[in-house]
Amino acid sequence: QKEVEQNSGPLSVPEGAIASLNCTYSDRGSQSFFWYRQYSGKSPELIMSIYSNGDKEDGRFTAQLNKASQYVSLLIRDSQPSDSATYLCAVGSTLGRLYFGRGTQLTVWP
Amino acid sequence: GAVVSQHPSRVICKSGTSVKIECRSLDFQATTMFWYRQFPKQSLMLMATSNEGSKATYEQGVEKDKFLINHASLTLSTLTVTSAHPEDSSFYICSARDLGGKTSNEKLFFGSGTQLSVL
Numbered sequence: 556q557k558e559v560e561q562n563s564g565p566l567s568v569p570e571g572a573i574a575s576l577n578c579t580y581s582d583r584g585s586q587s588f589f590w591y592r593q594y595s596g597k598s599p600e601l602i603m604s605i606y607s608n609g610d611k612e613d614g615r616f617t618a619q620l621n622k623a624s625q626y627v628s629l630l631i632r633d634s635q636p637s638d639s640a641t642y643l644c645a646v647g648s649t650l651g652r653l654y655f656g657r658g659t660q661l662t663v664w665p
Numbered sequence: 666g667a668v669v670s671q672h673p674s675r676v677i678c679k680s681g682t683s684v685k686i687e688c689r690s691l692d693f694q695a696t697t698m699f700w701y702r703q704f705p706k707q708s709l710m711l712m713a714t715s716n717e718g719s720k721a722t723y724e725q726g727v728e729k730d731k732f733l734i735n736h737a738s739l740t741l742s743t744l745t746v747t748s749a750h751p752e753d754s755s756f757y758i759c760s761a762r763d764l765g766g767k768t769s770n771e772k773l774f775f776g777s778g779t780q781l782s783v784l
Binding site for chain 1: 697699701707708709710711714756758760762773775776777778780
């Protein structure tokens with residue numbers, strides 16, 4: 556299994572704040588990176604995908620990738636209580652395989 | 666969007682019995698499907714890659730004789746947990762790869778998961 560590490564959390568932020576989630580990976584040859592949101596007992600839901608160095612924005616979400624540092628992050632702006640969930644970082648491998656980090660539990664309090 | 670159906674959603678069985686979990690792609694053909702296992706508050710761990718018409722590819726440390734995978738058609742993969750024991754209790758999730766048409770990108774879709782409890 557390829558190693559994917561996430562900051563341990565849990566992370567707690569007030570409503571309206573920016574939540575910052577971080578992830579590092581071990582395989583320098585990795586080319587595809589994903590952030591998933593998962594609620595307890597449910598399957599993961601894709602939030603963002605990123606393939607190139609730099610930032611990618613989608614609404615309140617911004618993914619950042621730095622391949623030289625083997626680092627991926629997810630920023631959630633204007634956090635809402637409905638954003639409370641576990642966020643999984645995943646690194647893609649050949650043939651569609653994904654390797655996931657342990658996840659960071661985010662709580663947004665009103 | 667594409668849907669992956671996983672069944673059953675929850676199963677309770679006695680130790681020593683075998684349990685079969687089905688994963689179906691409902692509106693696309695999936696030559697490749699994936700099986701993951703997730704223990705409470707742990708990450709999804711890739712167990713194996715299921716290949717239509719050929720043997721599954723197992724990740725290191727996963728017992729192929731214990732977790733039997735069959736991918737007999739382009740829309741169905743099954744995972745059988747043989748001689749289940751309490752330590753096999755976990756959340757099992759499948760995903761299927763939709764290679765898409767000429768104008769769409771490859772996408773990965775997850776089933777809803779199966780919670781297995783072995784008594």
